[in-house]
Amino acid sequence: MPDKIKFTIDGKDCYAEPGQTIYEAAKANGVFIPVLCHYEGLKPVGSCRICSVRANGRWMTSCTQPVTNGMVIENATPEVEAYRKAIIEMLFVEGNHFCPTCEKSGNCELQALAYRYQIMVPQFPYLFPKREIEAFPGFLLEHNRCIQCQRCVRAIQTEDGQKIFALKNRSKDLRINVDLKLAARMTEKEVQKAMDICPVGAILKKEVGFRIPIGKRKYDQKPIGSEVEENK
Amino acid sequence: MVRKITIEPVTRVEGHGKVTIHLDENGKVAQARFHVVEFRGFERFVQGRPYWEIPVLVQRLCGICPVSHHLAGAKAMDVIVGVGPGKLTPTAEKIRRLMHYGQILQSHSLHFFHLASPDLLFGFDADPAIRNIIGLAKSNKELAVHGVILRKFGQEIIKATAGKKIHGTGAIPGGVNKSLTSEERDYFLKSPAPFNVDTMIEWAQQAIELFKKIHRENRQVIDNFAHFPSNHLSLVRKDGALDFYHGVLRAVDADGRKILNDVDYQDYLEYIAEEVRPWSYMKFPYLKKLGKEKGWYRVGPLARLNTCDYIPSPRAQKEFEEYKAYTDGKPNNRTLHSHWARLIEILHAAEVIKELLLDPDITGGKLVKKGRKKHEGVGLLEAPRGTLFHHYRINDDDQVIMANLIVSTTNNNEAYNQAVKYVAEEFISGKPEITEGMLNRVEVAIRAYDPCLSCATHAVGQMPLEVDLYDSKGQLIDRKRK
Numbered sequence: 001m002p003d004k005i006k007f008t009i010d011g012k013d014c015y016a017e018p019g020q021t022i023y024e025a026a027k028a029n030g031v032f033i034p035v036l037c038h039y040e041g042l043k044p045v046g047s048c049r050i051c052s053v054r055a056n057g058r059w060m061t062s063c064t065q066p067v068t069n070g071m072v073i074e075n076a077t078p079e080v081e082a083y084r085k086a087i088i089e090m091l092f093v094e095g096n097h098f099c100p101t102c103e104k105s106g107n108c109e110l111q112a113l114a115y116r117y118q119i120m121v122p123q124f125p126y127l128f129p130k131r132e133i134e135a136f137p138g139f140l141l142e143h144n145r146c147i148q149c150q151r152c153v154r155a156i157q158t159e160d161g162q163k164i165f166a167l168k169n170r171s172k173d174l175r176i177n178v179d180l181k182l183a184a185r186m187t188e189k190e191v192q193k194a195m196d197i198c199p200v201g202a203i204l205k206k207e208v209g210f211r212i213p214i215g216k217r218k219y220d221q222k223p224i225g226s227e228v229e230e231n232k
Numbered sequence: 233m234v235r236k237i238t239i240e241p242v243t244r245v246e247g248h249g250k251v252t253i254h255l256d257e258n259g260k261v262a263q264a265r266f267h268v269v270e271f272r273g274f275e276r277f278v279q280g281r282p283y284w285e286i287p288v289l290v291q292r293l294c295g296i297c298p299v300s301h302h303l304a305g306a307k308a309m310d311v312i313v314g315v316g317p318g319k320l321t322p323t324a325e326k327i328r329r330l331m332h333y334g335q336i337l338q339s340h341s342l343h344f345f346h347l348a349s350p351d352l353l354f355g356f357d358a359d360p361a362i363r364n365i366i367g368l369a370k371s372n373k374e375l376a377v378h379g380v381i382l383r384k385f386g387q388e389i390i391k392a393t394a395g396k397k398i399h400g401t402g403a404i405p406g407g408v409n410k411s412l413t414s415e416e417r418d419y420f421l422k423s424p425a426p427f428n429v430d431t432m433i434e435w436a437q438q439a440i441e442l443f444k445k446i447h448r449e450n451r452q453v454i455d456n457f458a459h460f461p462s463n464h465l466s467l468v469r470k471d472g473a474l475d476f477y478h479g480v481l482r483a484v485d486a487d488g489r490k491i492l493n494d495v496d497y498q499d500y501l502e503y504i505a506e507e508v509r510p511w512s513y514m515k516f517p518y519l520k521k522l523g524k525e526k527g528w529y530r531v532g533p534l535a536r537l538n539t540c541d542y543i544p545s546p547r548a549q550k551e552f553e554e555y556k557a558y559t560d561g562k563p564n565n566r567t568l569h570s571h572w573a574r575l576i577e578i579l580h581a582a583e584v585i586k587e588l589l590l591d592p593d594i595t596g597g598k599l600v601k602k603g604r605k606k607h608e609g610v611g612l613l614e615a616p617r618g619t620l621f622h623h624y625r626i627n628d629d630d631q632v633i634m635a636n637l638i639v640s641t642t643n644n645n646e647a648y649n650q651a652v653k654y655v656a657e658e659f660i661s662g663k664p665e666i667t668e669g670m671l672n673r674v675e676v677a678i679r680a681y682d683p684c685l686s687c688a689t690h691a692v693g694q695m696p697l698e699v700d701l702y703d704s705k706g707q708l709i710d711r712k713r714k
Contacts, residue, residue: 100399101281101289133280135629140282206630207313209284211600213402213410214395 007071022062022073023051032225033075034084034113036091036199037149038063048149050087050113053080081117088113089122096128096144097200103209104201106217110147111200112224136183138191139205141176146202148174156194158182165194176202235259237666242266242675249683251674253656259663264656266648266678267512275635283309283626287403290622290637295398296342296684299335299390300615300640302403303328303477304622307611309405311498312626314603317478323596324407329477330588331393331402332613336476336581337432338386339616340533340574343682344439345379348571351676352446357669375442378435382578385420385432389585392416407600414595421589429586433547436579440551443572458567458651458677461486463519463528464535465643467614468494472541474552474580476614482539483519483529488563492519497612500621506638516645517638528646531618532681533573538563545587548580567651570680615640617682641683651677 004015009031016025021044026033037048046061053062054074062073074080091097091110099105131143152165153176164186168177186194188205195205214220234257240250254263274293281289287305291298306328310316320328350363353372361367369376387397392412394400402408425431447454463486467479472494481500483492492503506515507524518527529535537556543549555564555572564573588594611622618640625634655677659670 100292101285103285103288133282133631135631140630204282206282207284207405207602209282210288210401210404211409214400216410 005067005069007067007069007073009073009075010077016067020067022053022055022060022065022067022071025067026062026073026075027228030229030231031075032228033062034116034225035063036109036113036147037151039151039155039197042151042154045150045154048087048147050084052083085117085119086123088117089119089124091147092119093122093124093126094129095147096131102145102201103204106214106220107212108201109199109224112219115219116223116225134178136178136180138183138186138188139194139203141178142202142204143175145200146176147200148176149199151197151199152176152194152203155197156190237660237671239671239674242678249678251652251678253660253674255660259661261653261656261661264649264653265511266652275637278632278635281632282630283312283624283632284405286624286632287405288399288401291399293639294684297335297339297616298399299331299394300613300620301622302394302400303332304611304613304615304620306403306405307478307613308609308622308624309611311609311611312606312624313405314605315406315601316609319601319603320407321596321598321601322593323411324599324601326588326591326593327393327408327411328403330585330594331390332477333581333584333588334386334389334393336386336616337578337585338383338390340578340581341379341382341386343616344571344574344578345376345382347682348679349375349379351672351679352443352571356672356676360668360672378439381426382432382435385427389420392420404600406602409599411596411599412594417589417595420585429582429589432582433579433586436575436582437547440572440575440579443575447572454568455566458654458680459565460567460650460654461565462530462647462650463491463522464538464563465492465519465529465531466536466539466619467497467612468540469544470494473544474536474540474542476581478613481612484539484563486563486565488538491521497621498610500610500612500623504638512645514642514645517643529643530647531640531643532570533577534564534567534570535618536614537573537576543576543580545580545583548576548583551576551579567677567680574682617641617684618643639684644681644683647681648678648683651680
């Protein structure tokens with residue numbers, strides 16, 4: 001395979017196409033690396049840091065870093081896994097995530113990762129921030145659950161490329177902001193797309209919650225990542 | 233010496249409550265009260281939530297009969313999405329009924345076999361060490377197994393219809409999110425004995441026979457224990473039949489006269505109000521027409537069999553006729569006959585479950601309907617413990633702005649107090665020594681109504697019994713624990 005890039009993940013020989021990111025190459029080799037801000041087809045931003053790996057000894061976000069020949073990647077090591085677990089826990093304590101009554105439960109990527117990483121009680125204190133639910137004609141924006149991954153910001157645009165979702169404020173006050181006029185013109189299909197692309201239950205299409213019965217939801221039968229690992 | 237007896241917590245009931253009995257200088261009962269000492273406040277924190285979240289959110293009130301809250305919430309939301317009573321698809325209506333009757337079966341079985349039967353089988357004065365479900369399993373293994381499997385059968389019905397045995401998601405505004413597959417249906421109909429619906433019907437029948445035998449042997453106690461007149465309220469089907477899922481509101485007085493004549497429950501506020509008393513977190517509902525003093529009523533199995541005209545399933549109807557004949561067709565005001573009524577309801581639930589399982593609609597594919605949206609909806613049903621009211625208002629953004637819940641246990645609040653007062657006066661007043669058996673009688677009276685205190689104000693906890701004796705200055709002079 002002369003055109004292939006050869007590298008290792010946790011000692012396993014892997015091969016990649018030139019230009020592939022570590023995340024893409026790992027996936028192609030049946031190795032699961034968790035992502036939250038990244039989404040297939042969107043330009044990666046590396047903001048959530050959950051896909052971080054050690055590449056040749058340095059911390060890098062695998063969704064943004066192209067793989068190179070001979071690269072040595074540490075992915076499922078105790079150190080990397082502990083780092084990821086801490087990020088998941090921070091995301092939980094920093095918002096108000098009440099899975100038992102959330103309609104995204106069973107389809108939520110954050111919840112699925114918490115199960116995969118066997119998080120019982122976070123090591124950090126809950127912050128219980130006071131946040132609002134904003135209502136728009138076709139959907140609700142539940143700020144209590146938003147993890148500011150920016151998937152909606154990047155994915156949901158009008159036909160002429162105007163963004164409907166954007167970021168406002170900075171640091172701990174960072175919030176998703178919605179263009180009222182553009183949001184009012186969103187079709188049901190676009191709202192559904194926004195809800196589906198959201199990794200948590202922050203964007204809620206009106207009137208359709210809990211339509212998928214328990215047992216048929218995305219992560220009811222198999223843990224997140226198993227679809228990648230089955231391709232080993 | 234004036235004394236105050238506190239029973240806290242009351243045991244073998246769901247949730248956390250206490251009883252206080254004040255004795256005067258002659259040892260006579262001066263005052264007896266049942267307090268609910270918990271508070272959770274669901275009515276407040278559902279405000280702001282999207283309305284379609286309500287059926288899943290409010291069921292978290294409790295883990296004993298969450299299906300009741302799930303379905304009452306869903307029924308209110310049906311009204312809000314314009315698919316109010318009677319407008320669901322046949323599959324959705326029947327799946328919900330199946331879920332609810334499974335719930336009645338499991339909750340009633342839990343109560344009779346696990347919580348109440350030790351009192352009836354071993355006696356009120358038996359050693360507390362054997363007067364429990366473990367004691368029952370040791371002395372009557374077959375009966376204990378019946379209790380466990382009857383409950384399990386109901387739980388499995390709930391799982392098949394709601395997705396989980398506890399806190400499922402099956403009912404959604406305007407319908408359900410799943411029906412049964414033919415495999416799921418056949419599991420309940422055709423599994424080898426004992427785990428099939430025919431065996432459940434037989435066992436329910438046997439439990440009634442057991443109660444009747446205990447009754448024959450202890451007629452005096454069972455008939456007269458906490459026997460007091462009251463009004464009775466429940467839903468009944470429009471034709472007067474017993475119905476746990478839907479109907480009109482009917483109330484009768486102690487002599488059987490209709491005092492609420494089959495009214496639409498959407499207008500419940502015209503007929504029912506709630507009183508707050510400073511010594512309990514649980515409110516006291518009453519019929520407005522009769523006022524606070526005379527308007528209180530009982531709900532639950534005893535009340536339901538007093539308000540309904542007949543039971544629409546053959547074996548339960550036969551038992552109902554015998555039950556009614558015992559009081560010459562008049563309302564039954566005997567507290568311990570609640571167990572008899574509850575067992576007849578178990579039989580009825582099992583019969584209805586079979587009828588629903590044999591109905592082809594149960595495997596249908598039309599699950600949800602949508603109509604013209606409203607901003608307000610009321611959902612009522614007969615929970616295992618009695619009539620359950622859910623009332624919500626939403627804003628233009630689909631968020632809940634008001635919730636009012638009157639749960640079954642709250643409806644029975646005055647009845648507990650009456651029962652406690654009766655038993656205290658009968659068994660404790662003027663007695664030189666207070667025994668554990670006397671105090672258990674107080675609990676037996678409360679237990680007969682199967683209160684769910686976690687539901688009424690909402691929490692759970694351990695249930696040791698502690699009795700404190702105070703002198704007239706409020707000094708603790710004795711404490712006993714079991």
